[in-house]
Every structure is written in structure tokens, then in C-alpha cells.
Amino acid sequence: MSRIAETMYVFFQNSKTEGAYILLFALSIVILYSVGKDRFKFNLVYPLLLMLGVACNPVTIWTLSLIFPVIKHYSMIPMLIPIFVYIPYAITELLYKTKTVRTRRIVAVLLFIYVSICGNFLGAFPGNTRTDINHYDEGKKQIVEYLDVNKPNLVLADDDILPFISSYGDMIPLLYGHNIMQPDSDLGVKDSYDEGIFYIHDLMWKSDVYMDEITSVAASMGCDIIIIKNYEGAEDREGTFKRVLTTDDYIVYRSVI
């Protein structure tokens, strides 16, 4: 029984994001089509279906993206209007078809709860968002504060902590930033990462295996701080680097030269 409940809960969580709102939108179209006057059909439903048929059509998006590469993201346009306009509109029209004020209020409350559950009410369900890994928790704060106090010359850090250092640190120079993983968002700069940077970045993915190589390459590139993910069996000293700070998730090494 608990396994069934757990499966249902996981299914519910997974359907809550895009899926649930899409269902709400489909339901709102049915409501508008049936409660209404003809004006809804012509003036609202058909143009909307046309808009979705044109804008969400994979052929349209693919065709435009050949000319304008940035257009692949424009599919967000159709998501807003159906959800923020049509769902509340359908709810309003449905509520004012009810016969008494008391019934209207009860139905309004039920719809309020229903729509809220279809979303992620008050952020109460953290599982479906990516916010957990984005949280600036105590461990990350410790590391950023250490870097702010000690003013390193150049820092080599694990990918997960890079955005925190650049967002919350005070002008902490990094060997590479978190844009190394996002080739499309390179800020249009002429500066680019060379092969050596990509090499050490690849090594950092397996820092528990290649720590010797990492410290050697980092030292040759002028890094005096290395931040890696914490793993069992991590040494206090690696090459010319000594462990100076340990948190639950990360280890900070500092050059002793």
C-alpha cells in the first residue's frame, strides 16, 4: 500500500509542472466552447487554436530556426497566453454560469484549490524544481567567505560551486566560469577557453581519480586554490596543495608555495 502511495505521489509530482497546466488549458477550451456564445468560438477559440497551430507547429519552429537560430526559444510565447489568459477566463465564465452566489463561492474555492494543486503551490513541492541544487547553503557560504577573506590569485573550482562564487563572491578570479558548460551563452566574447582549460575541466569531473594531475596542471596555470567535491579518502595534502577547509560537499585546497 505504501509503495502504491509512493508511486502515486511520484507520478503526481512529475505531472505537476508542464503536464498539469496543459490539461487545465485543454479543459478551459472545452469550457469556453460549451458555456458560450458563438463569439467565444469565433473570437477566442479559433484564433487561439490557429495561434498554437502556427506557433507551436514543429515545422514552423524548425523552418524559422534555420534562418534565426535564436527562434528555438520562442515557443515560450504560446505557453503564456493559454495559461495566464485562457484558464482564468474560462474559470470566470464558468463561475458566472452558476445559479446562486453561494454555489459560485463554493465552486470558486474548489477551483482555487484545484488550480493550486495543479501547480507547485507556494513552492511546497521542491522535488520538481531545480532549486535544491541552486540553494546558497551554509557550506557554500563558508567557501565563498573563505575566498573573500583570503583573496586568492586564481581559483580552480568544481562546476557546481562556480555560479555561487561568481554571484556572491567579491571579484574572485576563476580559471574558468560556469559558462564553460554553456557554449551558447558565451556572452559574445572574443576571449574563449583554450584546450588546456577544457582538459583540466574534464579532469575535474573525476577529481577523486585525477587529483595528482589536477594539482600539477593547476599549479602550472597559476591557480593557488582548488575546490573539489568532497569524497571519502581525500588526502590532506595533494602535491603542492594543502587542505584548508572541508564542508559536507566540498574540500578546499590551497597552494603552499
Place this chain on the structure above:
Amino acid sequence: MHSFDIMDVLGIVAVFAMPYMSGYIIRNIAGKKEIGQIETYLSGFLFLFLMQGLLISTSYIVLNRSFDEISAYVRNAYIVIAVVFVIVFILTHTLFITKDAPDRYSHKLKKEELIMIGITFAIFVLLCVRIIRIMDYVREDHMLPMVRIILNTRTIDVYNPITSTPYVYGVLSSRKIITLPIYYACICDIFGLNEIALLYVVCTIQTIICTYMSCVLFIIPMIKIRERVFLYGIFVGVLMLSGDYFNKSIGARLLWNGYAGDTIVSVVMIPYVLYVILCAYRDKKVKLSYVLKFLLVLISSVFMISLAKGALLIAITAGIACISCIIVGKKGQIYDDSTLIVEE
């Protein structure tokens, strides 16, 4: 968490008030009596993005001014807006040079409507709480690092904001057209606001308010009855409150990246463009005011997300609206006039 002092509070009030001041000036100088308060705020909000784009791109790209000088220009522009607003406000209410917009709320608010306004406000407060609760979450984009490095170094495009190291080759000129990071840095510099508070809280809340206004403005000519518009607004708020806005599926990350150019374009400008096009179709003629509103959105979008993406998004939206109007054709009318009816 950043602690707020009186200057922060004044800065936040100024950031929220500035769009209304600019919109009020535009409305009264243009002599447009029919523009309501919602559209006044929205047009002022969009105008500020246009102003910053023109001002900053001219002073930085053409005149090669420093950040301190650009910040001074933005501050002076804000002072001019505030002074002109006061003058126009006094003239409007004393000398009756221009008539004010028709008051949609001249009928006394009914008990049901007051309850709905209370619920909407409660939802707004919960939204603000949710936004403040996620202040300590880093965003994947580069806006905050860019703003911080501009403020720390008092330079633009000298240091790579992601690595905090000096550029070796510099920045491609095509990126310089995007002025939002410089604009936000100027606001922090002028009002002394913390960057995280400005971007993650103030700008996001302002975007949410403008999204609500944009959606309500779009629907008023369809619903027309005031009480139902309030109810509609409640469920817009519920959708904003309950949605998962951390994935790029709904509302373009409304709560997560409310300061970003593409979010503002998609959640505020797109509905406003649809509203303008449908109003033009209703009136059966393309007035100069509609053309100017469309151009306002089009040009400001260019400064917010780039020439190709901004102009294209707006143009596609306008195209869809026009096609919809053509299809509706003589059989129906999407919009009635925008006068709200109060049911007794």
C-alpha cells in the same frame, strides 16, 4: 540576507514609482484621455526600457563614456522625469490643461469586489514571500555577476563577469547593444540598492505586477464587467503563485528570472502587443497612437534581448494577432470598447 535601510526603501519606492511618472507624462502630453491607469503604468514601464536602451547605447557605444558618466546620465534622466511629472501633475489638476483619464472606479466598489481585491492583495503578498524565500538561490544566467562586476570595478566590458579576470581580446561589439546589465548597475548605483535585492526581488515583483496588468488589460474588452475582471485577476494570481517557474516551460521563469529581458518581453510585452493589435482591429483603423505603442514595444524589446530575437518575437506575435483578426473577419469582433460595466 541583505538588511534594508531607509535609503533602500526610498530606492525601491522610486523604482516602482518611476514607470507611473513616465507613463503619466506620456499620457498627458499626448492628450490621450482614454488611456487608463493600467496602460499608463505599462507604457511608462516599457518607455523606461526604451529610454535606457537609447541612452546607454548612445553614451557607451557612440560616445564611449565611462560607467560613472553613464550612471550620471541615467540619474539625470530620472530627475527630469520626476520634475516634469510634478509640473504636469500640477498643471493637470489646477489649470485643467488636459483632462484626466475616465475613472473606471467612479461607481462605489461593491462588497464582493472589495473581497476580491483583498484576495488579490493576499495572493500578491504570498507571491512576494515566495520571491523573498528564493533570494538565496543562484540563477543560471549571468545577470547578477555582470551587474556586480560593473559596480565593483566601475567599468564596463573590461572584466569577464563570469571569471572576474580581465578580458584579453575584449567583447564583440554585437553584445554591447544589450544594455540591461548596465541599466541595473546604474539603478543600484543611483539608489544604493543591493544587486541581489534589486534583481531577485524588486525587478521580479515589478515584472509580476506588470504581467498582471498586461493580462488584465488584454481581457477587459472581452469580459467588460468589472466584478468579473476582478475574479479573472484572482485566478491569474493563483496561476502565478502556484506554478513551477523554475523550468523554462511556463511564463518564461516568471519568478526565477523576472529581471531578464526575455522574461519581460514574453510575459509583459506579448500580451500588450496583442491588446494593441486587437484594439486597432476593433477601431477599424490604424491610429498613430497604436503605431507608436507598437514601436515602443518593438524598439524596447531590441534593447532587452537583441535585435533578432526581440524584433522577431514581437513581429511574430503581431502577425498571429493580425491573422486571427482576418480569420474572425466580418463574422465577429474580438474586442468591444474598453469601458467597464458595473453590474448592480
